[in-house]
Amino acid sequence: MKTSIGPRAIIQPNPVLIVGSYDQYDRPNIMAVAWGGICCSKPPCAAISLRQATYTYGSIRHSNAFTINIPSTSFVREADYVGIYSGKKEDKFNSLGLTPVKSDVVNAPYVKEFPVVLECEVLKVVEIGLHTQFIGEIKDIKADENILAENGLPDIGKLQPFIYNSAGQNYYALGDFLGKAYTIGRKE
Amino acid sequence: MKTSIGPRAIIQPNPVLIVGSYDQYDRPNIMAVAWGGICCSKPPCAAISLRQATYTYGSIRHSNAFTINIPSTSFVREADYVGIYSGKKEDKFNSLGLTPVKSDVVNAPYVKEFPVVLECEVLKVVEIGLHTQFIGEIKDIKADENILAENGLPDIGKLQPFIYNSAGQNYYALGDFLGKAYTIGRKE
Numbered sequence: 001m002k003t004s005i006g007p008r009a010i011i012q013p014n015p016v017l018i019v020g021s022y023d024q025y026d027r028p029n030i031m032a033v034a035w036g037g038i039c040c041s042k043p044p045c046a047a048i049s050l051r052q053a054t055y056t057y058g059s060i061r062h063s064n065a066f067t068i069n070i071p072s073t074s075f076v077r078e079a080d081y082v083g084i085y086s087g088k089k090e091d092k093f094n095s096l097g098l099t100p101v102k103s104d105v106v107n108a109p110y111v112k113e114f115p116v117v118l119e120c121e122v123l124k125v126v127e128i129g130l131h132t133q134f135i136g137e138i139k140d141i142k143a144d145e146n147i148l149a150e151n152g153l154p155d156i157g158k159l160q161p162f163i164y165n166s167a168g169q170n171y172y173a174l175g176d177f178l179g180k181a182y183t184i185g186r187k188e
Numbered sequence: 189m190k191t192s193i194g195p196r197a198i199i200q201p202n203p204v205l206i207v208g209s210y211d212q213y214d215r216p217n218i219m220a221v222a223w224g225g226i227c228c229s230k231p232p233c234a235a236i237s238l239r240q241a242t243y244t245y246g247s248i249r250h251s252n253a254f255t256i257n258i259p260s261t262s263f264v265r266e267a268d269y270v271g272i273y274s275g276k277k278e279d280k281f282n283s284l285g286l287t288p289v290k291s292d293v294v295n296a297p298y299v300k301e302f303p304v305v306l307e308c309e310v311l312k313v314v315e316i317g318l319h320t321q322f323i324g325e326i327k328d329i330k331a332d333e334n335i336l337a338e339n340g341l342p343d344i345g346k347l348q349p350f351i352y353n354s355a356g357q358n359y360y361a362l363g364d365f366l367g368k369a370y371t372i373g374r375k376e
Binding site: 001002003004005006007008009010011012013014015017034035036037038039040041042043044045046047049068070073076077078079080081082083084085112116117118123124126128129130131133135137138139140141142143144145148149151152153154155156159161162163164165166167168169170171172173174175176177178179180181182183184185186187 | 189190191192193194195196197198199200201202203205222223224225226227228229230231232233234235237256258261264265266267268269270271272273300304305306311312314316317318319321323325326327328329330331332333336337339340341342343344347349350351352353354355356357358359360361362363364365366367368369370371372373374375
């Protein structure tokens with residue numbers, strides 16, 4: 001028997017997306033985005049949802065570009081810091097000892113120390129409610145060589161991304177391998 | 189030093205979202221959606237991206253509603269099956285021995301055996317490219333009582349959702365607790 005818990009914004013799990021942008025003074029900034037993910041395969045696009053009150057909202061409106069950086073588990077404290085403090089008041093790259101690198105394909109900075117970055121140009125802006133969704137076309141992905149799999153794509157076991165659980169407001173690591181997709185469910 | 193891997197649709201990790209809908213004959217169907225997640229807190233909304241070629245695309249266009257069902261790790265084979273075979277050709281609920289339940293708030297069925305379901309009414313349809321994004325307002329969430337935490341919301345440790353890794357086409361379980369959000373990153 002299921003219990004109604006009301007209309008709430010809960011899906012478990014969420015990825016941890018650290019969004020990089022330049023503000024109107026070309027200063028690099030990063031924020032943590034809880035709501036986002038891939039939204040189209042062709043062209044490859046990622047969506048992030050921001051409140052207008054965030055500093056990054058104005059920056060993306062100004063620059064029309066952003067990066068999505070995926071941190072490894074070793075950066076969980078840095079990711080949480082990025083989600084607590086605002087770029088209005090401080091240079092978070094500097095506070096955390098992280099290095100901003102200017103993307104060579106879009107007008108946005110990425111985090112050198114994080115293993116994977118998606119470089120996105122704004123394709124659509126969707127007003128939903130408290131959050132505005134920015135749909136960015138992924139112009140390139142850059143990744144540290146040591147986390148690539150044999151197929152040339154990021155190996156999730158080497159990347160060790162972590163998970164944000166909005167319902168409990170906490171973080172979890174990646175667990176055990178469960179099986180191959182499009183394989184374990186096949187009819188015999 | 190980062191390597192360019194080109195423009196690709198990769199964010200790690202992705203949730204596993206099993207989308208329920210009625211077709212034009214009011215037959216219940218489920219599909220697996222790789223691209224989706226929460227996209228707004230107020231009103232609470234979830235986005236799913238579908239190709240027009242999918243059977244569910246036509247169903248949601250017809251019914252204007254869908255459910256997002258979150259399976260536990262024990263249902264990884266069922267979830268993979270749902271992602272392989274089309275509702276055009278078979279009744280997947282019947283094939284898998286799962287039970288469709290008609291939502292009491294939207295015109296869509298959910299999976300009784302899966303522990304959490306979001307009941308969504310289409311709020312916006314965003315044409316992106318190969319994928320169309322359906323933004324659904326979450327009218328209610330229903331959950332099995334035995335997976336609720338003390339705060340009345342789904343406990344991710346009890347739910348045991350799993351993860352889809354699109355770059356490697358495989359599934360992973362939830363791992364270790366890493367820390368409290370808005371806490372472990374605070375300045376001392």
